[in-house]
Amino acid sequence: MRRSRGNRFEPDRAWRFINRLGALTLIAAGFVLSGFALEKGEWAYVLFTIGSIVGAWWWWRTPRAAIEYDSEGVTISGTFLTRRIDRAAILGVEADLVWAAVRWRDSRGWRRTSPLSPLAIPWGTFPLMISSASLDRRRAYLARLDRWARD
Known part of the structure; x- marks a missing residue:
């Protein structure tokens, strides 16, 4: 568990795990749904690809x-x-x-x-x-x- 050091707070492992899990879910859903969206049209594909990018950003930022x-x-x-x-x-x-x-x-x-x-x-x-x-x-x-x- 990460500890607070006076005036700094870092979330514990449970918080980081929950956020990483949410980011991973968004990334996976974006990739899966963007594959299906290719049949529906380019706007759906763009939307789900943006979701994957947001999920990747969320994954990268969580430890920081x-x-x-x-x-x-x-x-x-x-x-x-x-x-x-x-x-x-x-x-x-x-x-x-x-x-x-x-x-x-x-x-x-x-x-x-x-x-x-x-x-x-x-x-x-x-x-x-x-x-x-x-x-x-x-x-x-x-x-x-x-x-x-x-x-």
């Missing part, structure tokens, strides 16, 4: 998922994107494990929300795949991040 904060801001390396948010722009942290997110303002003053996907847990997986130790570790990190954002 992490959240880290320092004196200048927070870096969220999520499933699909990496975002750096300056500390001064942060409005708050949604401290709910089902929808963990950072609320912030961009340079134009618009309110934004960036999900903390390496930390968040889909609603139905609480009793199924996530251990109580993992839940405690996630809650503790989320509480530290929330305190840091408010200070």
